[in-house]
Amino acid sequence: xxxxxxxxxxxxxxxxxxxxxxxxxxxxxxxxxxxxxxxxxxxxxxxxxxxxxxxxxxxxxxxxxxxxxxxxxxxxxxxxxxxxxxxxxxxxxxxxxxxxxxxxxxxxxxxxxxxxxxxxxxxxxxxxxxxxxxxxxxxxxxxxxxxxxxxxxxxxxxxxxxxxxxxxxxxxxxxxxxxxxxxxxxxxxxxxxxxxxxxxxxxxxxxxxxxxxxxxxxxxxxxxxxxxxxxxxxxxxxxxxxxxxxxxxxxxxxxxxxxxxxxxxxxxxxxxxxxxxxxxxxxxxxxxxxxxxxxxxxxxxxxxxxxxxxxxxxxxxxxxxxxxxxxxxxxxxxxxxxxxxxxxxxxxxxxxxxxxx
Numbered sequence: 001x002x003x004x005x006x007x008x009x010x011x012x013x014x015x016x017x018x019x020x021x022x023x024x025x026x027x028x029x030x031x032x033x034x035x036x037x038x039x040x041x042x043x044x045x046x047x048x049x050x051x052x053x054x055x056x057x058x059x060x061x062x063x064x065x066x067x068x069x070x071x072x073x074x075x076x077x078x079x080x081x082x083x084x085x086x087x088x089x090x091x092x093x094x095x096x097x098x099x100x101x102x103x104x105x106x107x108x109x110x111x112x113x114x115x116x117x118x119x120x121x122x123x124x125x126x127x128x129x130x131x132x133x134x135x136x137x138x139x140x141x142x143x144x145x146x147x148x149x150x151x152x153x154x155x156x157x158x159x160x161x162x163x164x165x166x167x168x169x170x171x172x173x174x175x176x177x178x179x180x181x182x183x184x185x186x187x188x189x190x191x192x193x194x195x196x197x198x199x200x201x202x203x204x205x206x207x208x209x210x211x212x213x214x215x216x217x218x219x220x221x222x223x224x225x226x227x228x229x230x231x232x233x234x235x236x237x238x239x240x241x242x243x244x245x246x247x248x249x250x251x252x253x254x255x256x257x258x259x260x261x262x263x264x265x266x267x268x269x270x271x272x273x274x275x276x277x278x279x280x281x282x283x284x285x286x287x288x289x290x291x292x293x294x295x296x297x298x299x300x301x302x303x304x305x306x307x308x309x310x311x312x313x314x315x316x317x318x319x320x321x322x323x324x325x326x327x328x329x330x331x332x333x334x335x336x337x338x339x340x341x342x343x344x345x346x347x348x349x350x351x352x353x354x355x356x357x
Contacts, residue, residue, distance in 0.1 A: 001207070001254070001309050004174040007142035010055040010310055012175075014152055014166055015043035016124020016159070017061050017073050018100030020335060022293070026106045029114065038334050039076035040102065042151050042182065045296050045336040049303025049325050051081035052338050055310060058143075059084040060132055060166075062123045064091050069099050080338070087131055089123050097123040106293040106333070107266030113294055125156040129165040138173040145306055146170035148202060150182035150211075150219070154191070160198045167205045179203060180302055181211030183218045196220065200249075208255045210302055213242055222246055232260060232286055236274060243276055254278060259301050259326065260286055267291050269330070273301060273323050277315045284323045287351075291330045300329030300337035304345065324349040 020040040023032035047057035059077060063070040065088035077084050091097055100122040107113035119125075137143070146166060153163040170177055179202055188195055199219050203209060209216075213235075216222050224242030243256045255277050262270040272286035304325030308318040324345045329337035339345050347356075 001176060003144040003176055003310065004142050007144045007175075008056065009058045009137070009141060009143040011047055011050050011145045011147055011306065012058045012060065012137070012143045012170075013043035013047050013147045013149075014060045014127060014159075014162060015041040015149075016100060016119075016122055016127065016152060016155060017041045017044060017059075017077075018102060018119075018122060019069060019072070020102040020104060022103075022333060023105050026108045028111070029103055029105050029116065032105070036333065037072075039073045040335055042180075042299050043147065043149050044077070044080075044082060045299035045329070046147055046149075046180075046303040046306070047082060048080055048336040048338060049300060050307045050310070052340075053307060053342065055307065057082050058137070059086075060127075060137075061086040062127055062131065063088045064097050064099060064123050065089055067091065067099070073099065080336075085132060085137075089126070095121075097121055097126075099123060104293075104295060109265050109267060111266060113266060115295070119155070124152070125158065127152075127155075127159045128162050134166070134169045138169050138175060142173070143170065143175045144310060145178055146175045147178040147180070147302075147306065148206075149180045150199065150215070151184065151187070153199065153202065154184065154187040154195055157191075157194070160195065164198050164201050167202045171205045176208065177202075177206045178208040178302075178306060179206040179210065180298075181209070181215035181219050183211070183215045185218070188218075203250045204252060206250070206253055208257070208306075209246065209250065209253045210257045210305075212258045213239055216242055216246055220246070220249060222249060232262070232272065235260060236283060239274065240276075240281065257302070257305060257322075259298055261297065262286060264288070266294070269294065269297075271297070271323065271327055273319060273326070275305070275315060275319050280315065282315050282319045284319050289327045289330065293333050293335065294330050296329040296332075296335030296337065297326045299335075301326030303337060320349050321345055
């Protein structure tokens, strides 16, 4: 994978950022009185791995003017080493704009995690190309990877058009484009035809496509082989067959990636992943991992994958590093992976949980 030289930005993401509120002590939301608050979005969760390890990440977003929540989000982005650009928008009264609110408990044992996501009126719904100087950012300053998520691409008609425009500008300026499908049925309802066309346009420009079987089938209507017994080996072969069909639709894409997660309990998962690079496949078998909070594992995987590519490593290391940064994400209550060093990540991959003194 070749990246544009002399780029100011290692990675750029468009996103709508909000707050994530979780009950203290893994309690259910319905009976909790004490909560912790984090600043979060799927796209910044990806870039957090890259910024934590010293690379330059730029977030394109919008904020509510004079909002204490916006001030909190900006402060958290600075703490995480994430640079940001975007206008402050007038709130417009009590029924105007705000930042999204995600309320989630982590579950425990046989009690599953539950997430209540309130995105009504969020300021990010209005994100559009005219909010940013895209020529300066992509042509003059330069970007190695533009990462897009299906969550921001399907958020509203405005954000969908914004992501298509970003992909076009990034492609023209020589950026590599990564696209994580992140299909959500609730966000596609009533917009299926429109979104399929827009996602297809983004995918046709993308170099890296990320998603599971359902993502590719539901987003593009691409059929794969019939499912077998449902065990991991069948899932692997089924995904390989599906990607063979995806490549016919999007021949520009060079790399495909997915994770495999099986839930033993809220506290323990089986975690694996695989990638396709050209005609070669690389597979990381499922291994047991302990889970504090399951949300963010997939984004942690993608962040580690893209970081490894930017480092110029071989594909085997991309997969192993991404597996470990995904496992690290679910070992934290925040839904993003914050590695202290590459050594910490490789220690996780090796299964070394001995104390470091």
